[in-house]
Amino acid sequence: MKKFTTMLLVIVLTAVSLATSALAGEVSITAAADLQYAMKDIIAAFEARNPGDKVNVVFGSSGKALSQIENGAPYDIFFSADIGYPQKLKKSGAAISEPKPYAIGRIVLWATKRSGIDVNKGINALFDPKVKKIAIANPLHAPYGRIAQEVMEHYKVYDKVKSKVVLGENIQQTAQFIQSGAADIGFVAYSLALSQTMSKEGNYFLLPATAHKEIIQGYVLLKPAAKNATAAKFEKFTASSEARTIFKRYGFVLPNE
Structure with a gap:
């Protein structure tokens, strides 16, 4: 009986593990370097709420990220410091969603x-x-x-x-x-x-916001995200109250606020 109970426990734990693996996933993003700290905090919060999910991020200049994506870099989401870059990707067909503003920088x-x-x-x-x-x-x-x-x-x-x-x-x-x-x-x-x-x-x-054009930062889902449920989940999380609080902590002005 003890042996049967042990085997049953192993089966149950294995099933739970497999189910968790099936639900977990990875998302690859490229993000503007000004998000170095804010995005890391957002990723940590997302992974804490979604055990097993993993967000891989590369930080750099938005222009270079644009070039990499145009040359086939397999990112799921592009968070740019200039919404104009995601708009270019939408026009070229490299993006599968409409570009959306996520913050206004200073x-x-x-x-x-x-x-x-x-x-x-x-x-x-x-x-x-x-x-x-x-x-x-x-x-x-x-x-x-x-x-x-x-x-x-x-x-x-x-x-x-x-x-x-x-x-x-x-x-x-x-x-x-x-x-x-x-x-x-x-x-x-x-x-x-x-x-x-x-x-x-x-x-x-x-510096006064009147001394320069508004820094509208935007993101877009890219082609590899089409079959990635984790990418959609992470996109949704970046618009959550928890993520918005993090953006504001780092001085970003949020759209419609």
């Missing part, structure tokens, strides 16, 4: 505390004698790089400081340039400046 001037640069001077901080290098993301493929240049042009200082500008591949690398001392000050995403690491290391000045 940009800041950021410097380390040890630099002694007063970022509260706003754009005038760029003219501090201690500023030898100014970091921005590459405007050719990073939306926040384009916005940084746009801000400097808005204040009519770009021509005066462009010789000091150094380019990061994406907004995360741009932040690393300033953190490491390779640049003295720079333009980074508000969402990065609010992270635990960067808030301890430096100070930021939130």
